[in-house]
Amino acid sequence: MMMVLFSWFGYVGFVYAYMFFRENIPIKIKVFKNFDLLILTLFLPNMHFWTASLGKGAPIFLGLMMFAYAIKNPKSKLITLILGSALIYFIRPHVFLFVAVGTVLGYMTGKEKISFTRKLLIYIGMIGGLIMVQDQILGVAGLEDSENLVSDFENFSEGRSQKLDNAGSGVSMDSYPLPLKFFTFWYRPLFFDAPGVLGLIVSAENLIYLLLSLKIFKKDFISFLKKSPISVKMSLVVFFLSSFAMTFIMSNLGIIMRQKSMVMYFLFFVIYYYLAQKKYDKVMKLKRRKKALEEMKLRESVVS
Numbered sequence: 579m580m581m582v583l584f585s586w587f588g589y590v591g592f593v594y595a596y597m598f599f600r601e602n603i604p605i606k607i608k609v610f611k612n613f614d615l616l617i618l619t620l621f622l623p624n625m626h627f628w629t630a631s632l633g634k635g636a637p638i639f640l641g642l643m644m645f646a647y648a649i650k651n652p653k654s655k656l657i658t659l660i661l662g663s664a665l666i667y668f669i670r671p672h673v674f675l676f677v678a679v680g681t682v683l684g685y686m687t688g689k690e691k692i693s694f695t696r697k698l699l700i701y702i703g704m705i706g707g708l709i710m711v712q713d714q715i716l717g718v719a720g721l722e723d724s725e726n727l728v729s730d731f732e733n734f735s736e737g738r739s740q741k742l743d744n745a746g747s748g749v750s751m752d753s754y755p756l757p758l759k760f761f762t763f764w765y766r767p768l769f770f771d772a773p774g775v776l777g778l779i780v781s782a783e784n785l786i787y788l789l790l791s792l793k794i795f796k797k798d799f800i801s802f803l804k805k806s807p808i809s810v811k812m813s814l815v816v817f818f819l820s821s822f823a824m825t826f827i828m829s830n831l832g833i834i835m836r837q838k839s840m841v842m843y844f845l846f847f848v849i850y851y852y853l854a855q856k857k858y859d860k861v862m863k864l865k866r867r868k869k870a871l872e873e874m875k876l877r878e879s880v881v882s
Contacts, residue, residue: 580632587636588629592620594643595843602650602809602847605854615853619790619846624783628839634669638840641665642677646844649681650809673840676819684812759825763834764791764842780835787842790849802852810851813844820844 599616607615628635644662648655667674754762765788769781803811820841824834 584632584636585630587640591629591640591643594647596620598643598647599847599850603851603854605857607850607853616850622783624780624835625839628836635836637665638669642840645677676816679819680812680815683815684808760821763821763825763838793849794852802855810848813847817841817844
């Protein structure tokens with residue numbers, strides 16, 4: 579019954595993930611002629627493997643998706659926002675830190691016109707909450723009484739990395755440069771280092787991640803980010819902050835596969851929004867061109 583319960587947590591998390599995507603991005607991106615890219619993305623097998631198991635994966639995923647869904651309209655979805663925040667904080671306080679920072683930066687830089695009062699309430703709520711729970715967040719790494727956070731965190735991450743490196747699927751990430759650490763966390767294992775049959779399945783999925791990520795390596799992506807809404811900027815900040823922190827303590831491909839399932843959908847959201855925005859701009863451009871041609875024909879008919 580506990581397995582069924584946690585599987586249900588994961589299912590509800592995917593329902594909120596779907597609503598988070600669809601409410602913010604009503605445009606559908608079709609691939610392979612008639613298949614919706616969002617539906618295909620939501621059914622990637624590795625995500626459902628870890629979010630249906632008995633452990634932290636299912637409830638933390640549920641909390642993240644509830645928070646992401648509710649943050650667009652926090653006033654009307656306050657209960658969902660509070661429940662999502664509580665799940666994240668009590669399961670993984672450091673992830674709550676990333677989410678809070680991403681939300682504040684998103685509200686600071688998003689394109690939406692938000693009243694000063696609403697922004698001030700968001701800032702006070704998030705920053706005040708972080709100050710109140712800073713000891714619990716630092717306590718995850720045993721740093722609540724630290725006098726030198728940077729040095730002590732480096733020692734913690736090095737020790738954690740060495741312990742995880744001893745496993746059969748361990749990789750020496752502590753010696754990697756930062757770009758390679760990110761690549762390992764996001765896209766490995768690939769076929770050349772897949773640990774077993776499950777690793778081959780995950781490698782195929784990681785290849786899909788890589789191909790999707792290549793979609794945003796375009797010249798206009800930076801200009802898109804500058805004009806993007808709160809949800810996009812929040813998702814990108816949460817994704818990068820989580821990835822940055824985890825790359826310093828992860829040195830095992832098996833654990834990496836489990837941990838990254840929490841944050842990859844934030845990257846998918848940014849990619850999907852970018853593709854939808856390009857499709858929308860293309861459709862609007864065609865409509866404007868069609869309208870201009872109709873006006874030109876109308877003027878010619880009047881003159882004749």
